Amino acid sequence: MSELSLAQLLKSATEKLPDSDSASFDARLLLANVLNVNCSYFYTWPDKIIAPALVERFEQLIVRRQQGEPVAYLIGQQEFWSLMLKVSPATLIPRPETELLVELVLEHVKASQAVGIDLGTGTGAIALALASEQPHWQLLGVDFNQQAVSLAQTNQQQLAINNVEFIQSSWLTKVALSYHHACDFIVSNPPYIDGEDPHLSAGDVRFEPKSALVAAQNGFQDIIDITKQSLNFLKPKGIILFEHGFEQGAGVRKILSNHGFNSIVTLPDLAGHDRVTLGFSA
Numbered sequence: 655m656s657e658l659s660l661a662q663l664l665k666s667a668t669e670k671l672p673d674s675d676s677a678s679f680d681a682r683l684l685l686a687n688v689l690n691v692n693c694s695y696f697y698t699w700p701d702k703i704i705a706p707a708l709v710e711r712f713e714q715l716i717v718r719r720q721q722g723e724p725v726a727y728l729i730g731q732q733e734f735w736s737l738m739l740k741v742s743p744a745t746l747i748p749r750p751e752t753e754l755l756v757e758l759v760l761e762h763v764k765a766s767q768a769v770g771i772d773l774g775t776g777t778g779a780i781a782l783a784l785a786s787e788q789p790h791w792q793l794l795g796v797d798f799n800q801q802a803v804s805l806a807q808t809n810q811q812q813l814a815i816n817n818v819e820f821i822q823s824s825w826l827t828k829v830a831l832s833y834h835h836a837c838d839f840i841v842s843n844p845p846y847i848d849g850e851d852p853h854l855s856a857g858d859v860r861f862e863p864k865s866a867l868v869a870a871q872n873g874f875q876d877i878i879d880i881t882k883q884s885l886n887f888l889k890p891k892g893i894i895l896f897e898h899g900f901e902q903g904a905g906v907r908k909i910l911s912n913h914g915f916n917s918i919v920t921l922p923d924l925a926g927h928d929r930v931t932l933g934f935s936a
């Protein structure tokens with residue numbers, strides 16, 4: 655086999671990923687991971703030849719990517735809100751559109767010592783982003799999947815963020831009484847996809863756990879459960895914020911209004927799709 659330079663390896667790998675809309679980027683991220691270097695390395699050393707064992711590892715990753723496995727699972731990490739997070743197939747890969755939830759909490763919660771809960775925390779993405787922005791806030795991240803809780807704790811340790819605690823609980827059922835009527839905000843990107851939605855068998859989502867994605871009642875059940883339980887935990891005029899599907903804004907507004915929330919609004923993500931609905935407790 656003739657030896658290929660880094661530039662040639664990347665070109666050949668990119669051509670093997672016609673189904674990815676980010677083929678060249680995927681190839682660079684995978685090769686950078688194999689070589690344990692930054693992507694800028696390829697611009698500095700395009701002619702470098704690497705050891706056959708490294709080429710083989712890279713080619714194995716390209717085969718898995720060809721089969722649709724998300725790059726984030728292949729390299730074990732994903733950036734969110736400029737924090738590099740460890741990810742695993744135990745939970746969802748954090749998405750850029752979820753950063754809207756973080757922006758909205760920061761915009762609406764002005765108290766310097768706020769208390770907040772991130773329900774269905776997964777990698778800990780939302781809780782860690784908020785805690786990193788507001789070191790005097792007290793954050794609690796909750797997930798019913800113990801593997802996700804351990805992953806979030808690992809991310810917390812790696813990022814040395816101290817003002818968050820992660821616990822295993824089904825929504826608020828095991829959250830301490832000290833949080834009753836003590837929360838300035840409750841934020842959640844819960845499972846909200848209908849079990850029959852064809853998107854579940856396309857793209858990255860195929861490799862993510864259904865328990866992180868699917869909810870009963872056309873995708874609304876977890877939002878209903880969280881809304882009901884939140885009434886015991888929010889302070890008066892506390893804010894609740896949900897990420898949801900682009901066609902679910904009206905449904906989420908109705909759920910919040912039925913439970914006595916006020917000033918309810920739905921906001922779009924950068925692509926212009928309804929993405930977050932928020933409201934304030936009485």
Ligand SMILES: C[S@@+](CC[C@H](N)C(=O)[O-])C[C@H]1O[C@@H](n2cnc3c(N)ncnc32)[C@H](O)[C@@H]1O
Pocket residue numbers: 745746747748749752773774775776777778779780796797798799802823824825843844845846865866867
């Ligand atoms: C859509 S993922 C969101 C993960 C993360 N917050 C993010 O935005 O990337 C939903 C998360 O909710 C968790 N979850 C599902 N049902 C739950 C429940 N009853 N109680 C707590 N967490 C739950 C899943 O394990 C998963 O980590």
